[in-house]
Amino acid sequence: MAERKSPTAVLHEGPRALSDQQVREIEGAGLAEVLDVDIDDVIEYVHKDMRSLPDYTTLYRKYLKQRWDVYDLDFSQDKIDWNEKMTEAERNSFLAIASGFHHGERQVEIELPVFMIGAGEEEKLHISAQIEDEARHTVFFDRFYREVVGLQGADIMAILDASFPWVSETFVGPFGLLAYQADEVRRNPYDERARVRYGTTYFLWIEGVLALSVMKVTLSYARWRGFLPAYYTGFTATCRDESRHVQGGMKYLQDAVRKDPSMIKEVHETLRTILTLAGVASREVIYEPLGWTQDEVRMLMFQQLGRKLNDVGISLPPDLQAMVGSVQPVLAGG
Amino acid sequence: MSEPEFFSPEWADAVRDALAAGPSAQDRAGKLPMYWDFFEKVRAGYASSWALGCRDLPGGPASLLVQWGGGTVVDCHVTGPGVREEATYVLGMDYAGWQALHDGYDPQRTVMYRKILVEEGNILEFFKGIYFFTECLAVIGKVPAGFRALAVS
Numbered sequence: 001m002a003e004r005k006s007p008t009a010v011l012h013e014g015p016r017a018l019s020d021q022q023v024r025e026i027e028g029a030g031l032a033e034v035l036d037v038d039i040d041d042v043i044e045y046v047h048k049d050m051r052s053l054p055d056y057t058t059l060y061r062k063y064l065k066q067r068w069d070v071y072d073l074d075f076s077q078d079k080i081d082w083n084e085k086m087t088e089a090e091r092n093s094f095l096a097i098a099s100g101f102h103h104g105e106r107q108v109e110i111e112l113p114v115f116m117i118g119a120g121e122e123e124k125l126h127i128s129a130q131i132e133d134e135a136r137h138t139v140f141f142d143r144f145y146r147e148v149v150g151l152q153g154a155d156i157m158a159i160l161d162a163s164f165p166w167v168s169e170t171f172v173g174p175f176g177l178l179a180y181q182a183d184e185v186r187r188n189p190y191d192e193r194a195r196v197r198y199g200t201t202y203f204l205w206i207e208g209v210l211a212l213s214v215m216k217v218t219l220s221y222a223r224w225r226g227f228l229p230a231y232y233t234g235f236t237a238t239c240r241d242e243s244r245h246v247q248g249g250m251k252y253l254q255d256a257v258r259k260d261p262s263m264i265k266e267v268h269e270t271l272r273t274i275l276t277l278a279g280v281a282s283r284e285v286i287y288e289p290l291g292w293t294q295d296e297v298r299m300l301m302f303q304q305l306g307r308k309l310n311d312v313g314i315s316l317p318p319d320l321q322a323m324v325g326s327v328q329p330v331l332a333g334g
Numbered sequence: 335m336s337e338p339e340f341f342s343p344e345w346a347d348a349v350r351d352a353l354a355a356g357p358s359a360q361d362r363a364g365k366l367p368m369y370w371d372f373f374e375k376v377r378a379g380y381a382s383s384w385a386l387g388c389r390d391l392p393g394g395p396a397s398l399l400v401q402w403g404g405g406t407v408v409d410c411h412v413t414g415p416g417v418r419e420e421a422t423y424v425l426g427m428d429y430a431g432w433q434a435l436h437d438g439y440d441p442q443r444t445v446m447y448r449k450i451l452v453e454e455g456n457i458l459e460f461f462k463g464i465y466f467f468t469e470c471l472a473v474i475g476k477v478p479a480g481f482r483a484l485a486v487s
Contacts, residue, residue, distance in 0.1 A: 107446065164440065164443070169442065169465065170369070170465065172442040172445050172468055173465070175446050176464055177457070177461045177464070179446050179448050180445075180457045180460075183448060184457060197458070273461050273462050276462045277464065280368060282365045282368075282369040283366060
C-alpha cells in the first residue's frame with residue numbers, strides 16, 4: 001500500500017484505462033498480493049468486459065482460479081490500527097458503512113439459491129460459485145467484527161445481532177425487496193418476468209451500484225491511511241469476486257431483454273420502486289473522517305449506475321432519470 | 335387491567351388506536367426528518383389494506399384486516415378462522431413470529447428474514463411503502479397482547 005492518493009481522486013480523474021499487464025496482475029494476484037492492488041483498478045476491472053460480457057463457463061473458470069481462503073487473513077495489525085491509530089470519528093463512520101455490508105453479504109448469500117433453479121446449466125455453475133463467494137464474504141465480515149471491532153457472540157447470527165444497531169432503517173428497502181422477490185422466484189422458479197425483477201434488484205442495484213460504491217469508500221480510506229491491511233486485502237479480493245457476479249448478472253439481464261424486449265418493462269418497474277425508496281435516508285452519516293463527502297458518495301453511485309446501464313444497453317425513461325437525481329447514499333451492499 | 339388476548343377484538347381495537355396515533359415521539363427521535371416526511375407522505379395517500387395473517391393461531395388461521403384511507407385507519411378487525419379476507423396485500427406470519435415481534439424483535443428483520451411474507455399482492459407496489467409498513471409493524475408489536483395460547487406446531 002505504497003500509494004497514498006486522496007480517496008476521491010478517481011471521481012475527478014474519470015474512468016481509467018487498464019493495460020493488459022494490469023489486468024493480468026489483478027486476475028492473477030494471490031491473496032497476499034492483493035494488498036498491493038489498487039481498488040480503483042479493481043473497480044475499473046469490473047467494467048472491463050461489460051460491453052462484451054464473458055459467458056458463464058468463463059466466469060466459473062475465473063472463480064476456480066481466483067477463490068481465496070478467508071482463514072488465511074491475519075487481522076492482528078488491523079486490531080492495532082483500529083484500537084490505537086484510528087480516531088473515534090473514523091471508527092464510527094467506518095462501522096456505519098461496513099455494517100450494511102456485514103448484513104448485505106449474508107442477505108445475498110441466502111437469497112441466491114432459488115435463482116439457480118430456473119437458470120441454464122452453465123449459469124448454474126456460475127451461480128453455485130457465487131453462492132460460495134457470498135458465504136466466504138459473510139465469514140470475512142464475521143471475522144472482522146470479532147477480531148478487529150471486538151464484538152462477541154456464539155455464532156454468526158450473534159455477531160449479526162451485535163452489529164445490527166449500526167444498520168440504517170432504510171436497509172430494508174433493497175434487501176427486504178430482494179427477500180420477497182426471492183420468495184416470488186421460489187414459488188415460480190421459471191417465471192422469467194419474476195426472475196428479471198429479482199435480477200434487477202440483486203445484480204444491477206445491490207451488486208452493481210450499492211456494493212461497488214460503498215466498497216470503494218472504506219477501501220480507499222484504508223489505502224489512503226495505510227490502515228487495516230487484512231481488511232483491505234480481503235475486501236479487495238471480495239471486489240474482484242464481485243466483478244464476476246456483476247458481469248454474470250449483467251449478462252443475464254442483457255440476454256433476457258434481447259430475447260424478449262418487453263422485459264425492459266420489468267427492469268423499469270423494479271427501478272421505479274427502488275428509486276422511490278433510494279430517495280430517503282433515515283440516518284445522517286458523516287463521511288468526512290473517511291475522506292469523502294455525501295455529495296461525492298452520491299456522485300460515485302451515479303457513475304456506477306450510469307456505467308452499468310450504458311454498458312448493458314438499458315435506457316431510462318424521463319421519470320426514472322429524474323428519480324436518479326434524488327438518490328441518497330445507501331450504506332449497504334452485498 | 336389485563337392485556338387483551340392476541341388476535342382478540344379488543345386487541346384489534348387497540349391496534350387501530352395505536353396505528354391511528356402513529357409512532358411515538360421516542361420512536362421518531364434519532365431518525366432524520368426526511369424519513370418521517372416520507373412516512374407521512376405515504377400515510378396521507380395510502381388507500382390500501384393489509385390482511386395480516388397468523389398462520390398457526392390456535393383455533394385456526396386468522397387475519398387482522400387493516401384498511402387505510404384519508405391518512406388514518408378506517409377499519410381494523412380480526413377475521414375468524416375459515417374467513418378469507420379480501421385485501422390489497424395478504425400477508426402471513428407464524429404465531430412465534432408475532433410473539434417475537436411483540437417481545438421486541440426488529441420489524442426490519444421480520445421482513446428481511448421472511449418471518450412475514452406477502453402471500454398475495456403486487457410486491458413492487460407494496461415496497462414503495464415499506465418504510466411506512468415496517469414502522470406500523472413496530473407500532474403493532476408494541477400494543478400489549480397476551481400470548482397465553484401455545485402455538486400449534
